[in-house]
Amino acid sequence: MNVLPLTPAIFYILLSLSTKNRHGYDIMKTVALDSANKIKLGPGTLYGAIKRLLENKLIAEVKTSHRRRKYYRLTQKGRDIFTQELIRYKEAVELAKKKKLFIPLYA
Amino acid sequence: MLNQKVTNFYRHLLHLYPSAYQRRFNTEMLTTFNDLYHDEVKLYGKIKPWFLLEMTTDTILNIINEHFFMIKKHGLLNYLHFNRYHLLGGILLSPFITLLSYDLIGRLVQGDLFHYNRAFYYFISHTFLYANYFGRPYLLWLIIVLAPIIAIIINLLPFIFLIVNIKQNNFSRILFSNFITFIIIFTGLLALLIVYGHDFFPCFIQAIYHRGLQNIFNIISICQKA
Structure with a gap:
């Protein structure tokens, strides 16, 4: 199943897991912080996204002794997909620079 | 006390998810919800109305999404557990x-929903449907009374068996795996209501429309006078 391009919510979830393993609430807070509150995930949206990511093997559950909180980590496949997406964003920005579009953004 | 009520409300809401999803994520979702609740109280000193509205809306939309996803995965008839009782009830x-x-x-064509449809009345009373056997229109009675009663019984019995034997409170399973059962039972009851209320049904709707729900207890006497 082709997961690219990533939706903004999925992008930020993978971004939050790229630095360390996190549980759901932690992912929620990190996404809000990283996106400057532009993306606010409710529990329904968050766990729906986590379910898709688990099914597509982009993330995996980390075994812990904690019963009520489950931690998640980025898999190698998830890391590769996320990297591809970052490269896509980089290419888009470089193209915009080349065409001299929105110069104040990267002046 | 409020925290317990709010948490219980959210816990019951989570029961609407498909069973597999509930087993996997319900505990985590409830824990995350509690964390968000405590954050809200810490920030504002109390729960703002939009907090619960936002959480409920977000969860309900995702519940619908998950059920659609399951239907796409398993097919609609499999997902609704279509079985031989439903088929028989439908027939x-x-x-x-x-x-x-x-x-x-006919009522739409005649432009009046609330009075009997002449064409339909003629069809019922002047064709084989109203043929008298031993002095009564048994065929019509079979179609609108006996068949619905049998359809209700053959769908209600397995459902009652399920309710009695279900080990945990799984409202989602009861509702979504018996959706067709509910439709068949409702349709059967509708048939009986129309028959035994004669023109009661359209009068019922008309009375509520004109007189409001507060007069619901007066409906029967209103319709009997109509």
Whole structure:
């Protein structure tokens, strides 16, 4: 199943897991912080996204002794997909620079 | 106290998810919800109305999404657990549904939903449907009374068996795996209501429309005078 391009919510979830393993609430807070509150995930949206990511093997559950909180980590496949997406964003920005579009953004 | 009520409300809401999803994520979702609740109280000193609205809306939309996802994965009939009782119930109710559709279309064509449909009345009273056997129109009675009763019974019994034997409170399973059962039972009861209320049904709707729900207890006497 082709997961690219990533939706903004999925992008930020993978971004939050790229630095360390996190549980759901932690992912929620990190996404809000990283996106400057532009993306606010409710529990329904968050766990729906986590379910898709688990099914597509982009993330995996980390075994812990904690019963009520489950931690998640980025898999190698998830890391590769996320990297591809970052490269896509980089290419888009470089193209915009080349065409001299929105110069104040990267002046 | 409020925290317990709010948490219980959210816990019951989570029961609407598909069973597999509930087993996997319910505990985590409830824990995350509690964390968000405590954050809200810490920030504002109390729960703002939009907090619960936002959480509920977000969860309900995702519940619908998950059910659609399951339907896409398993197919609609498999997902709704379509079985032989539903098939039999559908066959028994199909003549009644045909007659009801004929009546409704006739009422729309005549431009008046609340009075009897002349064309339909003629069809019922002057064709084989009203043929008298031993002095009574048994065929019509079979279609609109006996068949719906049998359809209700053969669908209600397995459902009651399920309710009695279900080990945990799984409202989602009861509701979504018996959706067709509810439709068949409702249609059967509708047939009986129309028959035994004669023109009661459209009068019922008319009375509520004109007189409001507060007069619901007066409906029967209003319709008897109509």
